Amino acid sequence: MNLSGRLIDAFLALEETGRFSLAAERCHVSASAFSQMISRLEENVGIKLFDRNTRNVSLTPEGEIFSIGVHRIANEMANIVSEVQFRASKNAGKVAIASPPSLAASWLPKQLAEFRLQFPGIELKLYDVFADSCSEMIANGEVDFGFNAHLKYEIDFDKELFINERLILICHITDPLANRTALHLEDLRNRSFIYTSKEGSVRQQLEPLIKDINLKDSGFEVSHLNTIAGLVVNRLGISIVSESAIALIKRPELVAIPFHDPRIIRPIYLVKKRNRSLSFAAKALWDQLLQNSDKLLVN
Numbered sequence: 001m002n003l004s005g006r007l008i009d010a011f012l013a014l015e016e017t018g019r020f021s022l023a024a025e026r027c028h029v030s031a032s033a034f035s036q037m038i039s040r041l042e043e044n045v046g047i048k049l050f051d052r053n054t055r056n057v058s059l060t061p062e063g064e065i066f067s068i069g070v071h072r073i074a075n076e077m078a079n080i081v082s083e084v085q086f087r088a089s090k091n092a093g094k095v096a097i098a099s100p101p102s103l104a105a106s107w108l109p110k111q112l113a114e115f116r117l118q119f120p121g122i123e124l125k126l127y128d129v130f131a132d133s134c135s136e137m138i139a140n141g142e143v144d145f146g147f148n149a150h151l152k153y154e155i156d157f158d159k160e161l162f163i164n165e166r167l168i169l170i171c172h173i174t175d176p177l178a179n180r181t182a183l184h185l186e187d188l189r190n191r192s193f194i195y196t197s198k199e200g201s202v203r204q205q206l207e208p209l210i211k212d213i214n215l216k217d218s219g220f221e222v223s224h225l226n227t228i229a230g231l232v233v234n235r236l237g238i239s240i241v242s243e244s245a246i247a248l249i250k251r252p253e254l255v256a257i258p259f260h261d262p263r264i265i266r267p268i269y270l271v272k273k274r275n276r277s278l279s280f281a282a283k284a285l286w287d288q289l290l291q292n293s294d295k296l297l298v299n
Helices: 007-017 020-026 031-045 059-087 101-105 108-118 131-139 201-210 225-233 280-291
Strands: 049-052 058-059 093-098 122-128 145-148 156-171 191-196 218-224 237-242 256-257 265-273
Touching: 007 020, 007 031, 007 280, 020 031, 020 218, 031 059, 049 093, 058 059, 058 122, 058 145, 093 101, 093 131, 093 280, 101 108, 101 225, 108 201, 108 280, 122 131, 131 265, 156 201, 156 225, 156 280, 191 225, 191 237, 201 237, 218 225, 225 237, 225 256, 265 280
Parallel strands: 093 122, 093 145, 191 218
Antiparallel strands: 049 058, 145 265, 156 237, 156 256, 156 265
């Protein structure tokens, strides 16, 4: 059975007007073309839907049953169109994103607050996760998109550069490096180093750069920024964190020093699953975040 939307519209128009000429005008076709549409509808359904005479058109008993279903379908389609249009206006829907903890705790909350003020009907979800977990959540469809600096299988994702974020050394205020305005990686040779988690993008970005530097392993490999800060404050080693993290771990005993080498950065991308379209709500947030990348806190 092939019941097109045009045939359904023709049925409703004839039912409402009771006249072929008026119904044909409403459907923007000639009277003969409209009569053929009704005949084709009845042929497809396999029953006579209208009784016709020279003056009146009325539903047959079977046509009245058919009418109930057609009106239900028409109402459901109207509701679907209304819902899609409402979501397209960005007044409703859900958006789930994943972000590195440093961004999730610093720059991102203000952006989400501004988005919610503009679109209060959109439900927001945020997951603060490391790079590998972020990739998995995007690939599995658990989030619409995420921030990531390291993708294991780039063929599975579409990405757009968000920002090149500097990586910064943190040390104790009494450290011999504390008075330097900028550093070379070689300046860290033979120093006790506090590593961040292997799952995080900072560690993954740093490893090829520091593999030839004779760093001393402090014995500490930690995931949380406050833990890193606590270890450095107590002079258990030095460490390297992202620039966005500095505002979260500011302490009088800590000094943050950038590097001369422009390679010592963490390129952060907005990432989504390849060939998967974003909803209107998710695209609105994606665009806002890109437009405000220059507002990422600079330390």
